[in-house]
Amino acid sequence: MFLVRLIYCSTPSGVGDADIEDILDRSRANNALDGITGVLLYDGTHFLQVLEGGRSAVSKRFIVICNDKRHRDVELMELSPIRARRFPHWTMAYVGGTGLDEVIVSTYTAGGFDPRRMINMDGVMDMVWRLSQ
Numbered sequence: 445m446f447l448v449r450l451i452y453c454s455t456p457s458g459v460g461d462a463d464i465e466d467i468l469d470r471s472r473a474n475n476a477l478d479g480i481t482g483v484l485l486y487d488g489t490h491f492l493q494v495l496e497g498g499r500s501a502v503s504k505r506f507i508v509i510c511n512d513k514r515h516r517d518v519e520l521m522e523l524s525p526i527r528a529r530r531f532p533h534w535t536m537a538y539v540g541g542t543g544l545d546e547v548i549v550s551t552y553t554a555g556g557f558d559p560r561r562m563i564n565m566d567g568v569m570d571m572v573w574r575l576s577q
């Protein structure tokens with residue numbers, strides 16, 4: 445299997461708590477079958493997601509995700525080959541609400557959390573990893 449990591453961000457579209465629950469339920473069921481792991485961040489204004497897995501599985505799921513009406517303006521931030529997963533035990537970890545520790549976020553972002561302005565993907569991965577612990 446050719447292992448890759450894909451990072452994207454997007455803007456939620458009319459998303460409520462029930463949508464987040466549904467997204468996580470579907471993600472965890474599908475990703476377990478597809479061998480995909482990762483993390484979803486949601487601060488009410490942005491989604492930021494890291495997907496890890498086989499290139500074919502991640503590509504196919506990403507196309508489905510892009511067409512989901514619960515978000516828009518999907519922006520691909522990184523797609524790269526990896527030797528090992530950063531989130532091997534999470535079919536989809538979730539960080540939202542109070543989980544978005546302001547001290548950690550402000551270490552990586554100036555002037556509030558806006559993934560569209562983040563250009564250092566090592567920083568993005570470190571931030572996501574620390575937030576998910």
Ligand SMILES: Cc1cc2nc3c(=O)[nH]c(=O)nc-3n(C[C@H](O)[C@H](O)[C@H](O)COP(=O)(O)O)c2cc1C
Pocket residue numbers: 467470471472474475484491493495505508509510511512514515536
């Ligand atoms: C921000 C966001 C992240 C999502 N992440 C995943 C994911 O990691 N895995 C997944 O299977 N579906 C994810 N979805 C849901 C998909 O868009 C789609 O609804 C789902 O894959 C359809 O699954 P089904 O064919 O089993 O109903 C996500 C949706 C959104 C809006």
